[in-house]
Amino acid sequence: MSDKPEHIVIVGAGAAGLMAARELARAGRRVTILEARERCGGRIHPLPASQFGYAADGGAEFVHGEAPVTRGLVREANLSLQDIEGTQWSFDGTRLSREDRDDPHEAELHAALNALKDDIPVAEFLRRHFAGGEYARMRRSIERMVEGYDAADPERASTLALREEWMDGGHATQGRVVGGYGALIEFLAAECRRHGVAIRFGCVVSAIEEAGGAIAVRCAGGDVHGCDRVILTVPLPLLREIALPRGAREKAAAADNIGFGNVIKILLRFQRPWWRDRRGYLADMTFLLSDETIPVWWTQRPSEHPVLTGWFGGPRTAELSTLDPQALVDAGLDSLATVFGLSREDIARDVVASAATNWAHDPFARGAYSWATPQTREAQGILARADGPVLFSGEALYRGADMGTVEAALASGLETAGIILRG
Template identity: 60%
Template sequence: MVETKDHIIIVGAGAAGLMAARELSRAGRKVTLLEARERCGGRIHPLAESAFAYRADAGAEFIHGEAPVTYQLLAETGLSAQPIEGTRWHVDNGVASHTDPADRQLGRLHEVLAKLDEDMTVTALLDRHFAGAEFAALRESVLGMVKGYDAADPDRASVFALRDEWMGGDRGGQARIVGGYGALLDHLVAECRARGVSFVFQSVVTAIESAADRAVVRCADGRTHHGDVVILTVPLPLLPTLALPAAMHSQVAASADIGFGNVIKLLLRFERRWWTAMQAHDLSDMLFMLSDAAVPVWWTQHPNDHAVLTGWLAGPPTRDFAALDEAMLIETGLAALADIFAKPVTVLRPALVAAQAIDWAKDPFARGAYSYATLATRDAQDVLTQWEGGPVLISGEALYRGRDMGTVEAALASGLATARRILAA
């Protein structure tokens, strides 16, 4: 391989890697993007439209909060975002309601959070301030949010980080990209290709070495790539699996101080939207359904009329399902829907048109879904982002310091910041 000045090698063609590649190639740098899979996107994974009648997302689906980098990209590409709308339902002891049983105690939670002057884990917060039986519903709601939304372990999750998330004021709500994240992904890939970025797929990186102020990247199939700088954008659980320069050992060790949670996502397409014809309630505008079923969270594509229900199981509870294959996960999802809607599985199963279950912990190039903040995360981020002009930088959603760590916005912002750091140097 011809070695040229200002050659940047990026490991991982997910959101962070693509964003960095775009920025660097725009500045005239030579960029090689190594990707272990046969596709771009990483934990953004659009599915074929033929399966679900739209380009469904097996991975990231929503835009969270203000997301300035994401919305700037959408503006550049002419894509649009549709704010999510609809009704949120809760099922408690078989009774469906618009009201979360914990709502009446949220004021007390916010009072306690506002007065905290020392960080602690979510478990410690609940044990210290909400241990009484009268707070049972609040504890269940908080734990459900921490595990389900943040994919976090309450025994490790930082209350200060979640306080910012819960009490951050107007953050712009949530939205979906019209056409899914795949549409945005297509644009990034196309622009990178147009600017000469070289994509090398099925490149499983095993080692990065420093040699004469340059970098050598070694792959499992024996291929090597030489460059001036390497941007490493792999998910955190993969860092310890790589042979990295000795100077980076402290960074690898620090990565253990950032939480990384798992998600099991189920997409079930039916012949029709049967949930809109339930006798007890008008669910025609249902967006979310939350319950204590085995798969506790479900959502629709409202206001679009796709006959698809998406199931979501996240955080530590996913470990209980680790032994299940895809078919068994789909059956678990059907059983959960039968429990929630009091509709027999024997009626639901024949009405199923397409189904897919994705356990992100079983993806060898992800080993989970996304990161979350622990008590030690901010210090760990300081260590992981250290760069004194050496051959390797680390980038990705886990290094984002904003309120929406773990999101696509976090990955895009981190990739952009890393690229600009190289250009400034």
């Protein structure tokens, strides 16, 4: 038996990859991370503070619910969380009003969800139990949440996953990392390097080969990395683009039963918070919902930064697939103009900085995050098996209620490292 420490190659320097790398390196394993981008973080994408006046997040932004792994890491990094406080508003096409979260049919909805034994898609559940006209508002609210919040397709999304999310109180608390998720990634990357992890950027992995007990990880540029085991932490769509050994390829096929959604995110920094100046009653607005092209907006409350963030999630983002970043910004301005009864030119004059990302256009993401179908739990079980030299990790494999979040990625990375260390 060799005295050399086991060498593990991790593909992807996102939250899952960095978390797994640190845990393995701490335990004495030799770890190399291969990252296609020229930065760590993956779908965590910090934007320059000089551009937006604070460390803005172009990708993941919120800490949802209890998030024990995230919160522990925040404390360890001497960072802090800021809870989101304020009011939610909606625009019905004619006027702005405080969002009324009470639905007269909520008790019926909970009863139907509780009675559900076998998983079915959300759209089918609504057709089966709430088809009448009196339920139209509730159906729209649920569909909007599934598409927007979960970036999911109601025709495929799991009702039992939705029940788990809702009946446990959902993400009752939401917050942000002060300094942005980028500060957490910087801490993790520094920790990895301190423990001897080699992080190599610009390495687009094209193939993983197994022969005679040896593993070779090939990069598109021609580099080859020999190792004992590989952890793949790439977003689900990229699994199809990496040639894998037969056993790993058969496991990876299960990913087709896990949903993967897209998000368009737009950040607009203004000279002043004109929405508060114009309508004083919006002074503590956090979220703003509408049926406009960019349907969701939020402020940085309780921080005072004059920034509005636009959000469009789910399958309907395909409608804007031809738009470049400036055209997305224009679409955002048009949506705000309609909601606030202003001209786009008036709003645009006040813009100091802007950024827009259609995550489907990012070649190393191909979308935003995963969501559950009725077949997802079984698929996750297949992908999580440690029965070969290639392991899978990431937010899509997390089997808790917070699938698709940074917490899910961190927890999955930790779990995958534990499987190797216990083995």
